[in-house]
Amino acid sequence: MKPEPLLFAEDLVIRFGGLAALDGVGLRVDRGEVVAVIGPNGSGKTTLFNVVTGLYRPHRGRVVLKGQDVTGLPAHLVARRGVARTFQISRLFLDLSVLDNVLLGCLGRHRPRWLEPLVRPHSSDRRLREVAERAVALLEEVSPELTVRCYRPARELTLAERRRLDLCRALASDPDLLLLDEPSAGMDVRETQALMDEVRALRERRPDLGIALIEHDMTVVRGLADRVVALNYGRKIAEGTFEEVAGSPEVREAYLGA
Ligand SMILES: Nc1ncnc2c1ncn2[C@@H]1O[C@H](COP(=O)(O)OP(=O)(O)OP(=O)(O)O)[C@@H](O)[C@H]1O
Ligand SMILES: [Mg+2]
Structure with a gap:
């Protein structure tokens, strides 16, 4: 019997005015799997992530996570059930320090206990120290630089470093499912290679983590994805291995311009 999928989304439809940004799309991600979502600009990739993460209803x-229907659940509750993401346009707090950005990510899954510092200051201090240690360990794991x-403002980082920090922030919530929206955008060849190495290392360290990534760079897709899903005009036009999808005439016409 096939194991229960980590994420099982089916028949998703969402319209903006007259436009169907998603028109019957499904997405499955298993534990330990990397699924790439490709497609031309405006084909519905980010919208798919927005629906899965509860940003759009x-x-x-329906969206089923670890066997539970989470369709229409608000984003913070979906996050608490183990979904983390990065955004196409970074949403870091640029005036906060690198470490603070990761600490904020830790809040994604764990509900802060606001009164605890007043009623139980010692255990509150201990918890704070534990979270800070975890955040530093995560930074060390992803990027020694x-x-x-870690005490510098995020504003001082290069674009590639900001994307790496965004990844740390997402991982800080200790997710089961990680969604990366164009993680290599704006990176040069060397930075892209480093990103791929990081994702591979991440897979080794966290073999149960499921990853879905939206990518335009076919080198990244070929190098990382176990399975590829191609969208066009809000519909799935192909699914399979990189070779299968890249060889699909519909994909070549829609996406690769061949
Ligand atoms: N909040 C919104 N309001 C109105 N239209 C939207 C909204 N979000 C997405 N759309 C539209 O839905 C379609 C799909 O957008 P989406 O951002 O999902 O594309 P994408 O595949 O991520 O494209 P890109 O590769 O450029 O990031 C586009 O036509 C877009 O304009
Ligand atoms: Mg997008």
Whole structure:
């Protein structure tokens, strides 16, 4: 019997005015799997992530996470059930330090106990220390360069470093499912290679983590994805291995311009 999927989304439909940004799309991600979502600009990739993470409520279809229906659940509750993401346009707090950005990520899954510092200051201090230690360990795991600069404002980081920090922030909530929206956008070849190495290392360290990534760079897709899903005009036009999808005439016409 096939194990229960980590994420099982089916028949998703969402319309903006007259436009169906998603028109019956499904997405499955298993534990330990990397699924790439590709497609031309405006094909519905980010919208798919927005529906899965509860930012948008679909007009039709359902999102099932670890066997539980989470369709229409608000984003913070979906996050608490183990889904973390990065955004196409970074949403870091640029005036906060590198470390503070990761600490904020830790709040994603764990409900803060606001009164605890007043009623039980010692255990509150201990919890705070534990979270800070975890955040530093995470920075060390993903990027020693970021660790050295952990008290510097995020504003001082290069674009590639900001994306790495965004990844740390997402991982800080200890997710089961990680969604990356164009993680290599704006990176040069060397930075892209480093990103791929990081994702591979991440898979080794966290073999149960499921990852879905939206990517335009086919080198990244080929190098990382176990399975590829191609969208066009809000519909799935192909699914399979990189070779299968890249060889699909519909994909070539829609996406690769061949
Ligand atoms: N909040 C919104 N309001 C109105 N239209 C939207 C909204 N979000 C997405 N759309 C539209 O839905 C379609 C799909 O957008 P989406 O951002 O999902 O595309 P994408 O595949 O991520 O594209 P890109 O590769 O450029 O990031 C586009 O036509 C977009 O303009
Ligand atoms: Mg997008």
